Amino acid sequence: MDAVLTTLKILIIGDSGVGKSSLLLRFTDDKFDPEQAATIGVDFKVKAITIDGNTVKLAIWDTAGQERFRTLTPSYYRGAQGVIFVYDTTQRETFTHLTTWLTEVETYSTKPAIVKMLVGNKIDKENRQVSREEGLKFARKHCMLFIEASAKTRDGVECAFEELVEKVIQTPGLWEAEDGRHGNVNIHSTNTGGYCQC
C-alpha cells in the first residue's frame, strides 16, 4: 500500500436540506439513505483516496445548515484545505444564499488559499430551478471548481471530491506546511536536477 501523503481537511457547507450529508454518505459508503436525519452541529467522516499515485486521507467535516447552527459550526472551518459549497438545483433560495456561505468561509477560514468547490445537488429531480449555466457563472465569478451532482444517482459525486483533492494537492503552500513535507508529490516529479550555481 502507498504511504499516506497527508491528511486533508475538507468542509461541506450549504443551506439545510440541500443534501450535504447525502453527498458525503454517497462518497464514503456509496450509499443513499432517504432516511438521512438532519445533521446536528457538525459530523465527520474519513476516507482515503488515491489520486495520481498519491494516497491522501480525507477528514470530511459535514455541517448543519440551519441558521441557528451558523454561530456554532464556523469554529470547525479552521485548518480546512478545501470547502464544498452545496446547493439544491431545485431550490433557488439555496443558490442565492451561497454568497452568505462564501462570506462565512472568508471570515473563518484560516487558510487564505483554501480551495473552493461548488456542487449543485439533486439533478435527478425534475423541477429544476437553477440552471447549470447559472452555477457555472457563479463558480467562475468566485474562482471555484464547479460540478453538478446527484447523491441519489451518484452522478458527479466521486468526481467532485477527487477534483477538489487534486486541486488542493496542486496548490502550493496549502498542505505542505502542516507537517513540513515538501515535494513528495508525484505530480511534481518532473524535477530536473540542474546543479545550483552561485
Place this chain on the structure above:
Amino acid sequence: MSESEDENAVVQEDEVFEITDFTNASDWESFITQIEEIITNWNLTSYVKLQPLQNNEITNGDWEAVTAHLKFTNVPFTMTLHRLKFKPDTEQFVEELNEEDDDKIPHPQYVEDMMCIDNDFPARAHCIARWYGLRCFLILSISSSNGITNQSKCNLLTSSVSIALSNMSCDVPFFVQIQENWRRMYEGKAVSTGMSTQFEMVHLKKCPQQYAYLSGLLHLFKNKIGLTSLLSGETRVSARFTYVLHDWGIDGKWPAKPPDPEAVASHFGTLLYGCLEDPVTELQLAAVWPSMTGDLVIDNDIHSDFKPLSAPRWVVRLCYADDLTCLLSSYLYEFIKATNRTESMSDLLNVLEDHTTDKHLGQALEKITDPSAGGMLPGVKLASGLTKVVTDSQTLFRKSAYTLGRIAAVRGRIPREVLNNIKSYMFFQESTNSRQSSSQQQQASTYTFYHKLKAAPIDSLTHHLAMCAIVVNLCHGGLSALAQVWHVFVSELRTMLDKGECLPGIDSSKPDLNTCLLHQKLQMLNCCIQRKVLREQRSPRSSSEVDFKVNPSFVDISEDLTESNNHNNHMATDESKNETTPLKEVDKYDGNLETSENAAASSNHSERLSSNDSRGKFSVQSDDEDEFFECESDIDLGDTEQKHITSGDQHQEISEQQSLDQVSFTVNSNKTEDGAIISRDDVEHSTNENKDSMVDIDVSYPAEGRLKPCDDLNLLRCNSSLFIPHTQDHAPVTEDQLEEQAEVFSKLGDTKEGSKVRAKMQSASLRSDMEAFKSANPGCVLEDFVRWYSPRDFENGELSQRMKIPQNLWVTTWKSAKPVPAHRQKRIFDDTKEAEKVLHFLTNLKPAEAAQMLIPVCTHEALLVLRLASDAMKESLPSLPLICNQIEARAAQIFKQWHMYGSVANQFQPWTKDIQSKVEDLFRQITFAETMIERARSLQHKFRNLGDTAQVNAFVRQLLEHPEVPLDEAAVGPVGCIIKYYFQNQQNIVVEAESPLSSEQSEDVRLPKEIPPLPKPAGREFIIRASNSYPSPFSRKLPHRMYAVLMQNEFRLASAVSHDSTFF
C-alpha cells in the same frame, strides 16, 4: 545502427587499450587521466575566443564556480572552475580574425583578458581575477587544510595539470594552491598554441626596501622579462592607493545621539530601533591612476608623482561592523533567551523566600502595599478539579507578592514605581499610540496583519503586556523581571474578575481564533466577566435573602411568595430526597415515552446518568448545576416570571456563596442533574395524569421568554402567533478547547454510532432552543419549531421526510424538552468555570512559557516598526520593502503552524526545537534588515551635506548597492569635498595627539608645515604591463604582466610571464 556498432567498437578498443595501460599506470598517470576527464566534462577542450571584456565586467558580471573532486594516490584534491558567465547577447564566439599579417598568431583569450585595462582593480572578484585580470581559470587545491608546502609535490602537481591541459588542448589558465591556505599562494600555468605562460607569486610579510616604490618594481619586472633597454615605451602602469578613514569625528559619527538607557527602559508604547554603535566602521578612499606610461612616472623614496588629491579617479568603499548591536534586535534576542529558561514562578520565588525570616510581617506588609493581593480569596465557586490547584496558586501568588516586595535590595527587582507604571500602562488604555487610529480602522476590516501573524491587535491588553514584557526583559533584569510583570498581570486579572471589571483593550467579541492563544484566553476571560457583570446587574438583592438555599426548579411558582421563605427552606430539604423530579421525566434519547409514575426512580436515574455521561463531555456542564443563563429578556415578562427571577437570583447568590454546605449540595445536584430544567408545568402534569395529550399540545402554562413574532406565522394547533424565543448564546471557545472537541469528535470515528454520539453531544443547544421555544409558545408542536428553526424541513403542510424518521434526535429531543425560558435554563456556557480555567492556565505558566506565548505579538510589533523604518528609507534602500515582505510572509508561515497547546485544552505546550530555530532564523532576518537600515541612516547622516534629500538618498543607495563607488570629479567633486573634510578632521586629531612630544623642539619647523590632507596610504597597488620577446630576443613578442600590492604587513607580487614555445 552502424553508429552504435561503431561506438561499441571504439569502446572495446578503448577497453583493451586501457586494460593494458592500467596495469602499468602510475598514480601520476591516473591522476592526469582524472584531470582530463574533468576537463572533458566541463567542455574546456577547445580554444575559444570570446568578446573582449567590457568595462568592469569582472565586477559586475555573474560568476559561476564548478567543483570536482579527485585523488592522487589517496590524497583528495578539489578542482574548481571559476568562470564569468556569458551574457546572452555576447555569447557568440568571435570569428577568427583574418588579419592580413599572417605571421601574427592571435593571442589566446586569457592573454587578452590580462592585458585589458578596463578591468583593473575590480571591486569584487576572486583574488586570481583581481591579480591577473582573468575571467576563466581553474584552481587545484588539496582538500585537507594543511596545504601543500613541499616544493617537489607542488612541481609534480603543476606538471600533471600542465600535461593534462596540453593533452586536451585547453588554454584555460590553471593554478595550484600552495603553502598554507590563508596565504593565498598560487602557482599556475597556461598553455596555448606556440606559447605558454608561467604564473608566479611572491608573498612576504614586509616589503623589501628596494621594491617599496614603483621604480624598484619596474626594475624587477623588466629584468624578469628581459627588457634591458632603460627607456622603452612598452611598459604601462596602473596604480591605486588606498587611504583609510576610521574616525568620522563629531559631525559624522552615528548614532548622532545614542539612546538614553533610562528612556528605553521606560518606553513601552512601541519598540525602538537603531544601533548603539556606528555600523559604518571605515571608509576606504582609493585614488586611481589608470594606465600610464611606466617610464614617465616618477615614484621613489624621494619623490612621487602619485598625488592623491590630483588623481584622475577617486573611488570609495565602505567597511561595516560585523556584529552590530541594534535595539530592535536586542529586544528580540534577549526575549528569546528568556524563553529557554526552565524556572517556574515558584523556583524563582522560593529562592528568595529562603532569605526571609519574618513571613507574617511580610504578608501583612504585602497586604497593605500590594493592591492586587487583596480580594484574592476565592469568592467564586470552583470546579472541584480546579479547586486545589487554584488554591495552591493563590498561596503561591501571595508568597510571590511578598517576596517581590522583599527583593528590593536584590538585583533584578523592578522598583515599585516602575512596576506601577507598567501596570497602569497595561491596564489603563491611554491612546498615546499614534498608530491607534489606524489600528482601529484595521480592526474594522476582517483580516489584517496581526491576523496573518496570529498575534494580537495593536494596543490590546495582550499587546501592551507583550511590550512591557519585552522591554522589562531587556532593561530590568531578564527573567526575574519578566516574572514580576507576569505576576502583576495575572493578579490584576484576578482582581478584575472578582470586581467584575471588563478587561481594557480587549474587545467584547468571542475569542478570535486568528489571534494568538493568549489573546484568545483574555477574550474568553472578558466574555466571562461580561456575563458575570450582566448576571449581577440583573440581580439586585438585599443581603437578607442571601441566607436561603433555594433551588428554583422545585419552587412551585403558583405558590404565594409571601410564604416563600419558609417554603423554600422546606423545599431545600425536600429536594435531597429527590422525590418529584423523575416522575414525569421522559427518556431523552430513546424516545421512550414511558411516563409511568410507578417507574422506579432509580432506574430512571441510571438511564439518565448514562446518557448524560456522553453529553457531558461536550456541553459545558459543571458541578455547579444551579446557575442559570441570564438572557436579556426585557419584554413579555409576566408577573409570574418576575417571581421566577427573584427566586432564581436567590439561588444564584447561594451558589456563589457556598461554603460548608457545598459538599452535600453538590452531591445532591448531581443526582438531580436534570432537575433544573423541569418546570412547574411538568410537575403539575405528572400529578394531573394528562398522559395522552402529552406535552406537545399543552397550553396550560403562560408564555415566557418571547423575543418577537416569527413573520406572520401562527401556531398550527392553536390560534396564536408563533414567537421566536430568547435563546442562549453559543458558548465561546478558544482554539485549544475547539481542538480538543474536534479531537473527541474524531476519536468517535466515522461509524453510525459515532455520528449518533456526536449529534447527542451537540444537542445541548438544540435542546435549549427547543425548551425556550416551548416556553414562548404554549401549545406548540414540533412542526412549529421546525418552521422557525429549519423552514425547509416543513413542506406542504407537514414535516419533511427526514424529520419524520422515528426516533431521530430532533423528535426525541423535542419530546423530552420542557418549556423553560432561556433565562431559567441551565447555562450552556458556564462563565464562572471558564474564567477559572483561564486564570488557572495563566497562573500555571512558567515565565519562559508566558514569554513564548508573547513572541508572535512581539514579532508583530517588531515587524511594524521595521516596516515603518523601511518605508522611510526606501529611497536609499529600494530592496528593503521586498525584504520586509519576505520576512512578514515567513513570520506568517511560522506562527500559523505553531500550536501552543497539546491535545488537551488548557495545557500549554512549550515550543519545539523546530519552531524555536525557525523563530530564531526569523529574528536573524529582522536583524539583517535593521542593520541595513542603520547603515543607510548612518550614511545619510554622514553625507547629509551633499545636497537635497534626493541627492543624498541617491548617493547612499549607490554606496549600499555597490562594493565601490567612483566619485564624480574625484577630489574636487561634492562627495570628494565631504570626504576630504572628514579626512582633514581625522588628521587634525592624529596630529594633535602626536604634537605634545615634538612641539618643544621643532615648533617653528612644524608650524609652517601643513598637516597633510590625507594619511599615508594603507595600501598601494600597481599593475605593470609590457610586451617583449621572451625567453630570447629572437622569440615572438608576447605580453607580460605583474601585479604588486604593498601594505603595512603584506607584500605580494603576482607575475605572468609568457614564453614563446616555438622559437627558443
